[in-house]
Amino acid sequence: MMKKTLLALTCIITLTINAFAQNTFNKAKLDNLLEVLATNNRRMASVAISQNGKVIYQKATGIAATDMPATVETKYRIGSISKMFTATLVFQLIDEGKLQLNDPLSKWYPKIPGADKTTIGLMLKHRSGLFNFTNDSTYLTYYKQTQTEQQQIARFEKLPKAFDPDTKSAYSNTNYVLLGFIAQKVTGKSYAQLIKERITGKLGLDKTYAGGAINTKKGEAQSFKYRNGWQPETATDMSIPGGAGAIVSTPAELTRFIEGLFNGKLVSDSSLKVMKRLNGNFGSGMFAYRFDNKTAFGHNGSIDAFNSALVYFPDEKFTVAICSNGGTFSVDNLLLASLKIYFGQAYQLPVFSNVKLTDAELTKYTGIYGIVQAAMKITIAKKDGVLTAQATGQSDFPLEPIGTDKFGFDPAGIVITFDTAKGELNIEQGSRGTIFKKE
Incomplete structure (x- = not known):
């Protein structure tokens, strides 16, 4: 789910794996990887x-x-993996004849733009055209405050359509917040009740539930950013993500959830087929993760400084779940590394330079950088001895020194190179680079 970065969610991961035959699993190597990441303050993680x-x-x-x-019993916010749970609830109601894929959104919320042509099925597959409310400029003004359904709907009614329904696909948290509300209206029960009665209760999951304020005394993790030590991150109020990102769980229980879903314990075979059917990159509440000629299904998640990943290979009956509450080493990269190690593929443990710059060395990069072609600006600042970047309307993120005048932010694949003589920075993401001039 929730806070924005400069990189959109990657839905399909590709990796060449020569064979899925079980090799001897080098558990010690995966142990070493997790220890290297933790020791170098690059990623705190729990893996099952x-x-x-x-x-x-x-x-x-x-x-x-x-x-x-942290222990393997620690519970983490899982962000958008919650969408798999919400989709499961919706398909249970479809199986029971209480909902249909072609039910229009206008049946419940007629004032939301495009509601008459937006269906349950389109919302499940992110083809609704509903504007992603976490991308709205006002989101960061209220995300820490408890919101009612009425407040959320009032905001959604004011948001413009992103595109006409069913003309393309675009990830939107709005879809799943609304699906959670609809499930509540159809059943007369709260989202938390529905998760407990229809999913976790059926599977015997006692560490998975719709979360509220973080309670560390009950084994719930906070999330952190590393700035001269792990500093607690501000927490989103869980009334806001709802069906799009409010679930708390552990990696081990996530494996049991997705296995239960694929083994017929939660929805009918026909509903599971619809959930798995791709339209572009999106299924209904899940993505496809492709490794050579094999396909896994699952989802990833992000909320505050929490990151997570869950993938299941139906043919191999194999699952990996990762929950994390802080770090800059990409969880997607950790997932890929875990698969390589498990399947005996070549994998070299990362080596980190841990370059430390003085306050004076950091100061020469700070300032506001703009671009003539767009209104967006990038503010480079210092926080607790770390350089940070913040684009207009977005939250800041830490920059790690990776070379002379060069800094990176691994989770989004961002590299920023400064030319202090010219007063410029070049921000690269993938194969694209853009020059910003210091004001």
Whole structure:
């Protein structure tokens, strides 16, 4: 889910794996990877791997709170993996004849733009054209405050359509907040009740639920950013993400959830087929993750400084779940590394330089950088001895020194190179670079 970065969500991951035959799983190497990331303050993570319905690997690193180390029992906010849970609820109601894929949004919320042509099915697949409310300029003014359904709907009614329904696909949290509300209206029960009665209760998951304010005394993790030590990140009020991102869980329980979903314990076979059917990159509440000629299904998530990933290979009956509460090393890269190690592929543990710059060295980069062709500006600042970048309307993110006048932000694949003589920075993402001039 929720806060914005300069990079949109990547839905399909491709990796060449020569064979899916089980090799000897080098657990020590995966242990070493997680320790290297934690020791170098690049990623705190909890990982679970399941084969044939049995958890065969678990390890947690880092802290859950400032005074509490993380364990494999620590519970994390999982962000947009929550959408898999919400989609499951919707398809259960479809199986029961209480909802239909072609039901229009206008049946419940007629004042939302395009509601008469926006259906449950389009919302599930991110083809609704509903504007992603977390991209709205006002989002950061209220995300820490409890919101009612009426307040959320009033905002959604004012947002413009992103595009006409069913003309293209674009990820939008708005879809799943609304689906969560609709499930509540159809059943007369709260989202938290529905998750407990229809999913976690059926699967015996006692560490998975719709979250509220973080309670570290109950084993719930805070999230952190690393700035001269792990600093707690501000927490989103969970009334806001709702069906798009409010679930709390552990990696081991996430493996049981997705295995239960694919093994017929939650929805009908016909509904699961619809969930898996891709339209572009999107299924209904899930993505496809392709490795050579094999396909996994799952989702990833991000809320505050929490990041997560969950993938299941139906043919191999193999699952990987990752929950994290801080770090700049990409969780997608950690997922790929875990798969390579599990399947005996070549993988070299990362080496980090841990370059430290003086306050004076950082100061020469600070300032506001703009571009003539667009209104967006990038503010470069110092916080606790770390250089940060913040684009207009977005939250700031830390920059790590990776070379002379060069800094990176690994989760978004961003590299910023400064030319202090010219007063410029070049921000690169993928193969694209843009020059910003210091004001």
